Amino acid sequence: MPGSRGSETGNGTGPVLGRALRILGAFSASCPEMTLSALARRSGLPVSTVHRMLGDLIAWGALERGDDGCYRVGLRLWEVASLAPRGQGLRERALPFLEDLSQITRENVQLAVREGTEVVYVERIAGSGAVPVLSRAGGRFALTATGVGLVLLAHAPVDVQETVLGGPFERYTERTLTDPREVRSVLAAVRANGYAVSDRQVTMDALSVAAPVYGGSGQVAAAVSLVVRHGSASPHALARLVLTSARAISRAVAAPRG
Structure with a gap:
């Protein structure tokens, strides 16, 4: 995660906060744990700098060091991240309806929001025996490939779409x-039909149907989807279920907190 260009010092490593963020940003789903040298390589910082900062990051709980000597994200960082209002509040209100949809279908149910030009998954419930998917809670994906992404992109500001x-x-x-x-044609169809279909765009055995979740302002705040094995159900039949869940979640999200 690069630091701010304007605030970097002459040695190119940036201020303390920038360096810490670069270290944390080096972790990903494909690299959830790393050695000191790997952390330095992925963060673009000198080994000595990373080694010096790891003590503070571990002491605060942002990182943990395993018995194998590898570093991984700490629970304290997860606790702080879980307080993000777009994720936590949305997830809490949507979860009962997501669970209902999961129990009815026994398929993968997902809830996602847009951040910039990417999808961020807030929740994913894996159905028993459901088709494997590449998404995970907290993971990111391309807007144009997934059902939830197509919904969010179809209702995004014009500059984001362009x-x-x-x-x-x-x-x-x-x-x-x-x-x-x-x-463009698919996005227009999403707006006209009220739901999106992603047919074998991510894996060749999966079909996703997604619908928008509206917030209190009437703007699209999130998207909910079902991901099933291709050929196991018609998109039209799935759309009815997803739209019903999306409307229920929209009402819950828009309702004032008691």
């Missing part, structure tokens, strides 16, 4: 949308 449509487009399967004109 940035995304300007590419590049990451291809996951041979069916992943990569033509801006085709994406």
Whole structure:
């Protein structure tokens, strides 16, 4: 995670906070734990700098050091992150309806928000025997490839849409949308139909149907989706279930707190 260019010092490592954020930003789903040298390499900081800062990060609880000598994200950091209002408050209000949808279908149920030009998954409930998915709670994904992403992009500000449509487009399967004109057409259909369908765009065995969740201001605040095995159900039948859940979550999100 690069530091602010304007506040970096002459040695190129940035101020203390910037260096700490670069160390924390080095962790990802593909690299959840690392050695000191790997942390230095991924953060772009000298080994001596990383080693010096690890003591404070561990003492605060942002990082933990295992018996194997590898470093991983600490529980204290997770506790702080869980307080993010867009995630925590939304998740709390949506969870009963997500669980209902999961119990009815026994499929994967997901709740996501948009951050910039990416999807961020707030919650994911895995159904018993459901098709494997690449998403995870707290994970990010491309807006143009997923059902929730297409919903969020269809209702995003025009400047966000144009940035995304300007590419590049990451291809996951041979069916992943990569033509801006085709994406525009799909986004128009999402707005007209009220839901999105992502057919084998992420994996060749999965189909996703998603619908928008509206906040108190009437703007789209999130998206909810069902992800099933391709060919196991029609998108139209799934859409009825997802739309019902989305409307229920919208009412819960818009309701004043008691």
